[in-house]
Amino acid sequence: MDRTPIRIRGKKKVPARTTGARQSTKSMLSSDPKAKRPWSDTSGSSTPAAKLPCQAAPKLQRTKCSSRLELLPTELLETIFFYCVNISLPQASPAIGHKLASTLVKSRLVLGTLSGLDSIDYSIIPWSITSRELGDAQSAILRQKWMTLPFLKRLIPDFIVKTIVQEFGLRKLQWMGEGPVVSQESEPIIRKYLEDNALRFDHTSRTGLPAFWEVSWTVEGYPDGMLMGIGLRDGLVTFSSFGDHREDSETYWDFIETRRILSNPLSRGCQIPEKLLHGPWTDEKCEFLEIAIRGNAQVDWVASTSGEVAEKGLMQAIEEHNARATRALLARIGSGPQPCDSTITLFPREPTPNADGQWVSEPHSIYREDPIRRGVGIIPQQKHLRKAVLEEGCPRDVVEALLEAAETNFDFDDGDILQWITGEMGQGNKDAEWLREYVSPD
Template sequence: MELTPIRVRGRRKRRAATKTKSLDEKENGESKAVALRRPKGGRPMMSFADKAASQSQAVARSHMPKKTSSAKRRRKLSRLECLPVELIEKIFLYSLDVDLPRSSPALAAALSRERMYRVFILLSFWNDVPVENDAAQPAIARILAPAEYERLDEERRKALQSDVLRCRWCTVQRILGQLPELMNLAIQKYWLGVGITMDVTNQQAFDNFLAKDGDTRIFEGTDSNGNHYTLSVIPLLSITVTCAETQEVNTHRILSVKGFPDGLLRGDDGFSDDDIAYLETLRTGHGFDAPGTDVSFSRDALQQGIHNALVEHNSRALCTLLKIDEYFTRHRLESEGTDPSASSYSIPPEHFHTAVTIAGDDPTIFQLLLRANAESLPADDSAITQWAMDLHSAFGSWLLDFMVQLPEHIDAARANPRTAGLFYMGRANHDIEPGRRYLDEVLGVTELSSWMDETEFDVTSLWETESPDSPS
């Protein structure tokens, strides 16, 4: 019986594998033959001469300047930047644009000079009022050099002063340094420039005063028409010219302030001694013989500064800021509205909460807030009531009684703040019962006058005269 043959498929694969193996062996044999023909030992060694040459080329490549992108290449100076410094200064003084030095480092280097700062301070703070028969122009031109003398109108000067006050270089020291020149400008313009002449005695006293060699500050003279004039000088603050025949009185401020910079009011970096002196210089420089309705400032920035001064427990800065706020805000509100109750001055009651949180047992900063506007005190406040009870002092007892009377007192004070308010411009009202008690029981004085003239930084003291007996 014949068997049917069975085909095994795996045999074909074994034959293919065998064939592949034979091919691999053939290729391996060829590779070994090629390898046998190659030189042994890898890359041939370099000679000493070639190695020295390669090392010298590597050192040379390391010292070659690296390629930079076109954006990092040194910028070519413009035609303006290539001008001589004198011409750049002339352009700067002609434009009066404080942003010009900020446009490039080259211009900043050319214009960041003391004589530029000096001219900008003089032009921005000098109130150059037109006068008839002005003969002071040559003297004024010499003072303002290298700028060419040209009177700035009120709006342009106000804008320039605002720009200058925002500059970092405009420090209180630089402003104080220019007060003598500003006073000289005012005397030249409103006394000598209008044709007033003095006799020998007054002229000698006047010359000694300007040389800081005399204490006389009142001088007399006559004009071409025979009218008699008197010059009264408060050094570095104001000059007053009075005509005897017409009784006309003109006061000219040495520092004509048109605004307060926001950063200085806020005290962004805290209130240093220089910051307080800066604020006091501007505040007292403006004076208190004008309402100041043309003085611009941000009251939001000012209130933030009051809050910061409270947090710092800085009574000096707080006092100055409250004076600025009350004086200029009261006058602004009174000039804008005819209804006193609708335009009454107040401060945020949150300041009183901050004060009791910070004050502890010291009521000084709380009393400063009261002196600014006592009617802004929250009438029924548990935190302030508890704080007053914990004081165990005459002021605490007075404060508790005043808070009880406050609701009915507010209406009268808003209707007539000057006569019915507890304080007005810092002056305590002795005509009302809470005012009398505050003076008698808390302060132990008979009177508390306006605090606007009070200052711890008197610029007049900077005008030091030499004593006749002092050694030369």
């Protein structure tokens, strides 16, 4: 009895190949360079196969149509970019972006728009730009991936040198009281001085804060003396001039000027980038956020999602037990001058005699705006306090940062929090005892 063949659906029937065809295919696909391709049958043609004309498919000519702007030389394109300060120009095409991607262009862009150097020789801000346009340009620069804290810190020596040249040049002063008036030609001398004294100017105190070193010399004529403070670690430069009436031992101060990189030059329209408003919270991100806040950068709570990102960032800061990020995100004291966590000794006060009859100068400290005290502006709610206490075990520095915000919305009669305090105090938890004294001192 013959068997009924079964046909499988979807499987195509492959025709049988001849031995010659199999050998031909094997030869063409073979990776062996010695394999020879068999001759084809040319019995129907009087012309040998080697003499047949080759009719290859025509190649399509694909040429890129570049605009006239893309064809400009790099030097001319940089001049146009610095004239208009349009951050969208490098993003217009890969060709333009490649020509404007040098470190020199980025450095000049940051120093010209974000550092407050308003000298004609250093500033790249055109006279026709408005405050709103400047704020948009600054916001776009801060959003760039290459705009990081290490990149900014590499610009600190350049910022200090150019700041000194700008301030000394405006006042027609000499460097160290000798030589010609300070100008752009003086930059190598000042830079060499900073390099030779880098260990003094790049110093950290025992509290972990950057130390502030002074340089002083006498200038002939007015002003009588110049005192300058330099901080290579945080990019702070302070100038003060003084005169000394030796007859009555009275010292007067003519001016005090403070310059800090990314400090107070940012337009009121400059926005804090979202990359600085969320975790994971590292020391680098916290420091960069504080620098942006110090420079008057703000969060657009209405026309952007930055506020929501900052809210999530506060929750992440509490989860990570990061008090520094918590302080930076909260609504702090305000934008007015506040005492800093550590005062900066700039110059001596009026000298006074001690018991031995020697004249001793009392250290005089100035107060500058504390970046941590200002903050992004989030008002802590009950959910933040409950998360820090009930879920995270009440890390004291984080809870203290929440409680010391300029404005809060807490309910200290929360039964869960009071129950947690009572239970933890029974187990000898010092943080629970501290929290009870804080929320209910009676």
